[in-house]
Amino acid sequence: MPNRLGVLDTARCAAVVLAPLLAQGVIRRRNRVVRLAQRLDLDRRAAAVLRQLRTRHGDGPLRLAVPGRSIALVLSADGVERVLTGSPEPFALATTEKVAALRHFQPHGVLISGGREREARRHYNERVLDTGAELHHHIAGAVAAVVRDEVSTVDGPVLDWPAFAAMFDRIARRVVLGAAARDDERLTAELNRLRNAANWAYLRPRPEHLRARFQRRVDAYVARAEPGSLAGAMAANPAAPGVDPAGQVPHWLFAFDAAGISAFRTLALLGSDPARQATAARDQGPVYPYIRACVQDTVRLWPTTLVVLRESTVDTRWPGGTLPAGTELILPSSYFHRDGEHADDFAPETWLHGEAMRSWSVFPFSAGPGVCPGRNVVLLTTSTLIAALLDRFGPLRTAAPLRSPLPRTLDHSGQRIGLPPVTGTIAPEM
Ligand code: HEM
Structure with missing residues (x-):
């Protein structure tokens, strides 16, 4: 039997590691809690507990003492590799908790599907999202045009989160559904309400009426199939029976939120680091x-x-014994990602040289057969956006620069980026 934690260690893990994650909002971030988590440095405390458990009990998986449910923490890179390369069989992506949360707004999403249905849905997602192509060729030109158009609406002297998020939501609606959806703020608001409910998983009833209304709005845009959008790419990719193409779209709209948060954090990092910002400004599209x-x-x-x-x-065999079928395996990304050499530094160069990509300890887009199929759409959209902002405004300056060691939690909603006047070179006062 793999190492089993005692009741006290399980309680410590639940209180210090798992509860703060749940409180921050797994499906939709609660910005106030994220701010508090940053102030109290909760992620650093969580990592310290996991490190201690690993030192005391070995590489794991470590089973928690939870009555009626088998839950285990995976704390070694070998364990991560085994679980991610072994997905969806024998390690299913559609876990009980994920299904309970995501069914609130995407009951037919690939991530919570199983068996043949999952296979067909995954295949469809990969084709429409053009997963293998670094430069998302179906719609790359259209994405660049959308991004440049939205960046032309940005005003200085300061770009804060509400302004950035509103712009990014417009970009997401245009990239996913087309220009007709550009100003459909209600669509995003409805999705956000559904995501708020999803944060509570089985503790909240599914708001079926709202979900059906939201899906009808999505369906109408999908039916228009605007060229240059993902909806247009859907029309060009016939789906196998059982896929429910429009039922995949809520996940894409939802996941674009993570892309916006990440793009804004990247801007805050570059606005704190003039040398890297200058390299970024010279980057070639x-x-x-x-x-x-x-x-x-x-x-x-x-x-x-x-x-x-x-x-x-x-049942799966591990060096220490067997884990029963139905075990929930937890891979805490934030613990792994900050355990290596450049743990708390901004180190984009490691991605250029490929070290980070080869390591099983770094998996922001997951890895293996369940890797994020939207990864290249995300990198295309965010890199084009950052390039367009640097191009239009010149040197950006983060109001409260981020320095090493970087905080383990970053309240993106509190970042403010100073934009120089478009016609001048003087940085604004903040
Ligand atoms: C910064 C942005 C994003 C990050 C960091 C990210 C990361 C991830 C991760 C870690 C997973 C695996 C989840 C799991 O196994 O439970 C995943 C799955 C997925 N992502 Fe992303 N994602 C991002 C944005 C997007 C976007 C914009 C799209 C679509 C346009 C997308 C489409 C998907 C889909 C469809 C899955 C499910 C894959 C499956 O079940 O096989 N993601 N993503």
Whole structure:
């Protein structure tokens, strides 16, 4: 039997590691709690507890003493590799907890599907999102045009989170659904209400009426199939029976939120680091390799999927013994990502040289057969956006610069980026 934690260690783990994650909002961040988590440095405390447990009990998986449910922490890179390469069988992506949360707004999403249905949905997501292509070729030109158009609406002297988020929501609606959805703030507001409910998983009834209304709005845009949007790419990719193409879209809209948060954090990092910002400003499109590396290191520093979860479908053997079928395996990304050499530094260069990509301890987009199929759409959209902002405004300056060691939690909503006047070179006073 893999090492089992006692009741006290389990309680410490629940209070210091798991409760703060849940409180920050797994499906939709609660910005006030994130701010508090940063102030109290909760992620550093959580990592310290996990390090201690690993020292005392070994590499794991470590089973928690939870009555009626088998839950285990995976704390070694070998364990991560085994679980991620072994997904979806024998380590299913559709865990009990994930299904309970995500069914609030995407009951047919690939992430909570199983068996044949999952296979067909995954295949469809990969085709429409053009998963393998670094430069998302179906819609790359259209994305660049959308981003430049939205950046032309940005006003100085300061870019704060509400202004950035409103712009990014417009970009997300245009990229996913087309220009007709640009100003449909109600669509985003409805999705946000559903995501708030999803944060509570099975503790809240599913708001079926709202979900059906939201999905009808999505369906109408999908039916328009605007060229240059993902909805347009859907029309060009016939789906196998059982896929429910429009049922995949809520996940894409939801996940674009993580892309916006990450892009804004990258801007805050670059606005604190003139040398790297100058390198980013010289980066060459349409791929922008350096800016992509900056975004990748940002999601390493502050992963938007705080824990990656899997559920074993059969008994699995580990060095210390067997874990029963139905065990929930927790892979705490934030612990792994800050355990290496550049733990608390901004280190985009490690992505350019490929070290970070080869390590099983760094998995901001997951890895293996369940890797995020939207990864390249994210990197395309965010790198083009950052390049366009640098191009339009010149040197950006973060109001309260971020310095090493970087905080383990970053309240993105509290960042403010100074934008120089478009016609001049003098940085604004803040
Ligand atoms: C910074 C932005 C993003 C990050 C860090 C990210 C990360 C991830 C991670 C870690 C997973 C695995 C989740 C799990 O195993 O439970 C995942 C799954 C997924 N992501 Fe992303 N994602 C991002 C944005 C996007 C976007 C914009 C899209 C679509 C346009 C997308 C589409 C998906 C889909 C469909 C899955 C489910 C894959 C499956 O079940 O096989 N993601 N993403």
